[in-house]
Amino acid sequence: MSKKTTPQAIRGTQDIFGADAEAFAFVVETFERVRRLYRFRRVEMPVFEKTEVFARSLGETTDVVSKEMYSFEDRGGESLTLRPEFTAGIARAYLTNGWQQYAPLKVATHGPLFRYERPQKGRYRQFHQIDAEVIGAAEPQADVELLAMADQLLKELGINDVTLHLNTLGDAASREAWRAALIEYFRAVKDQLSEESQERLEKNPLRILDSKDLRDKPFLADAPKIDAFLSEEASAFFAAVTSGLDAAGVTWVRAESLVRGLDYYRHTAFEFIPDEGSASAAALGSQSTVLGGGRYDGLLESLGGAPTPAVGWAAGIERLAMLVGTSEDDWADVALVIEEEGLEALAAKAMRALREEALSAELFDTGSIRKRFDKASKSGASIIYVVRRQDGKLVGQAKGHDQGLWDSVTKVMELQLAEANR
RNA sequence: GCGAUCGUAGCUCAGUUGGUUAGAGCGCCGGUUUGUGGUACCGGAGGUCGCGGGUUCGAACCCCGUCGAUCGCCCCA
Secondary structure: OOOOOOOOOOOOOOOOOHHHHHHHHHHHHHHHHHHHHOOOEEOOOOOEEEHHHHHHHHOOOOHHHHHOOEEEEOOOOOEEEEOOOOHHHHHHHHHHOOHHHHOOEEEEEEEEEEOOOOOEOOEOOEEEEEEEEEEOOOOHHHHHHHHHHHHHHHHHOOOOOEEEEEEEOOOHHHHHHHHHHHHHHHHOOHHHOOHHHHHHHHHOHHHHHHOOOOOOHHHHOOOOOHHHHOOHHHHHHHHHHHHHHHHHOOOEEEOOOOOOOOOOOEEEEEEEEEOOOOHHHHHHOOOOOOEEEEEOOOHHHHOOOOOOOEEEEEEEHHHHHHHOOOOOOOOOOEEEEEOOOOOHHHHHHHHHHHHHOOOOEEEEOOOOHHHHHHHHHHHOOOEEEEEEEEOOEEEEEEEOOOHHHHHHHHHHHHHHHHHHHO
């Protein structure tokens, strides 16, 4: 006879409860509200896709694809993957559902994503994001609107100590030329770079630019700058984005070394990052980016679609929730205390009646009769309504300071007791 | 994938140089008390000291492994 053990939760998953769950819901509710203001349409996406949806769009060599995806074969032998991000799946849906007819299409969604990473503060294997995408819009105004929405969302969440860090990666040609120049520049000093940067030199030279390693720092200042490689169109595009942001009142800083990890990004790239020394920076630790995204004009082609311009961003709900502060537990309008046994039917009926009047109500009718009132007091409910028997009849008494609630609770309960006493 | 710290009741933790039945507060359950029913007091339930090996006469405490958490690197939201 073996002892029963309780299975543990999967590493990197979370059971969100209490104040954390309230903060999580607050983030999602605020996002839903803001997204409507900007007329982004709600979409619901599958949690898994064919593996190639992600492999082809994110790039086979990216860390996400090469070592962080939850991939498995289904019973039909097909390779499927739990979504590590939203964009690729939405792009796929745009193509397979003929959503071109709605272009430019503004959509928003939220939900769980999965990445096999080492869990840390603000980083989980199952994590949650809110996401906004504009597909089929080549104009810089789309970038501006999207960023204005992100900015307003953060403000409405009460997060005021983060700033938009903005960069451009140029068009495909600009980006390639810059990349080649970076490889050439860093190859010359390869031996003096950190091991990690030596590896990055082959895989993702852009990443060397934001290396934190002291050995790399001396070479960063004189590294080739993207601005020198931008085509005329690319710089005009970036100029239009920045002036649009200024007009919309979105403050931003230029971040020349900001790059994106995934292959599909072009032109605008951005992250909202806590200001140095701010409360948000302290709350997030090393997971500094709270919202990030950019333009991905190349992505739909990589999935076999026609060349289609697009921009989008995503933000980690857990990270945002850490910044909105702990919201208080909210209290019930009424705590109904039944100081007698055998009144279960009355209790059930009265609770239903209270709730039908839109009063949030909690019932205390178990355990020590003497302590039921204690528990109701501690629950923090606005009105405590006590039912007990006096001279053979059930009587009720309401306690609390909120006159409006007091009246509506009393009204409902008087009726209930009158019926019960008949 | 790499490094560091940590893992004792439901929760927060204490546990002296390894030594008899592992403790506290809060919470929970029951009771007593109270002339403002949220107070105070008493009692009770609840622990394979993460898990598995090892060292030792003896381990919560030392060693190894493993799982998990936390912090950082990498990467990213």
